[in-house]
Amino acid sequence: MRIYPIIIEILQIAIVLILAPIFIGWIRMLKCWFQGRTSAGLFQPLRDIMKLFYKDVVLAENASWIFRFTPYLVFSVTVLAGGIIPILSVDLPLSATADVIALIALFAIARFFIALAGMDIGTAFGGMGSSREMMIASLAEPAMLMAIFTVSLVSKSTSLSQIVQVITHTEFILRPSMAFAILAFILITIAETGRIPVDNPATHLELTMIHEAMILEYSGRHLALIEWAGMMKLFLFTSIGIASFFPWGIAAVDNMFQLPAAIIFMAVKFCIVGIVIVLIELGLAKMRIFRVPEFLGSAFLFASLGMISYFILE
């Protein structure tokens, strides 16, 4: 039993837990700067989570075990997903347990339980949010799988660690299939993580909300866990994107000396992704919910074109 991969694994989970709120803080800070406001700082989301942990939980009288169980399940599933995606190094013992398809299934479990919990209390908002979330999920998941299959076709594997190794070690070729897959992946990430133009993460109590509508009844540590998991979800989707499309800089197997460089590469990539997200959010307005099928339909189109052009053009 070698100790080095286990250290990497623990380090990575710590990074996911701590950096996910900081990444959200970075996005909010950039957005404030672009809009000419003063920002609350990088660590505000982290402070918000800590504050929520001190607060009492208010439970509805008719809340069942699903409602109390969901935050813990969602949080642990997300942390588990964080242990699988190579962020710093491909040397992850957990990455052998699940490939990308299983990873998407993990996120689907979390979504399933959040949707159940949204309906559990019986408020109008909860059920509405759940049904919207499920509509988006049913359209986003096929597109996500198609995009992932395109990457898997190029790298001949569905394991993310393997994909990273193959892409970093083969000569770079301009591939139209990968370009299409990136486009599809960006659209899906926006829809899955509930960013503008699909959902607005900054609103509570608005008729158009999706994710917030489901978790409206949560409070205290339950809310903290769900919010934290939501932040990690954005972080992890970004990591999946980086690992499958821009993996250069992620440390190779058993190579301790690449780690400092890997950390710098990771920081730079996440900063750039933050800027891109903010530019998208500032440039677009939230779309009507009946436009979302078209939005995700075009994501599916890009993903399928990517797959087809792998066969046609390469």
Place this chain on the structure above:
Amino acid sequence: MNFAAQINSILAALILLTAFGLLVQRRIHGLLHLFAWQGVFLSISTAVVGYTAGAHHLYISSVLTLALKVILLPYILYVLIHRLQIHKDVETMLNVPTTMLIGIALVIFSYHLTSPIRELSTLVTRSTLAVALSTVMLGLLMMITRRNAVTQIIGFLAMENGLFFAATSATYGMPLVVELGVALDILIAAFIFGIFFFHIRTTFDSLDVEQMAKLKEED
């Protein structure tokens, strides 16, 4: 794959993307821009093929494409839609996702259709033939699904783009005389379309070709 072939396949992918964009774009200004971009990619692709294959007459085709399909035709259409005052129109389109799915099916069909040619051909550009055929098919699909006369013309011109691309990728382009003839045809066609738009509008007070169903006898 050498570098020029990579560039060429990226351009082919972009042409395919603009063809899909034309299929689902609602705004008429957006359509014109997409059409012009398709011409730009087509022109660059022709030049790249001419460079790799050493077929220098393709440079002339490339310049011709740039002049005609990127500058002149979009300009004529631009003036037309401003004269007709439909430049701010948003076309009603039913079921965009279904149209996209049919489009994907057409691409797969074209790939299947051209795969025997791909086996036989030895040209660098043989793999882009499927994209060319699907651009033709998508233009046709656009003419079927749209109801506005101007949009149908853009679909027709996109089909012509696809044919031109097919000629470049299958045989390194048609003889120059043929290409010049086609270019002249397109130009004349654009003028005739322009006259027809005005006639359709004065007769029916709209450019919606569904209105022409009124022409049939009542029974």
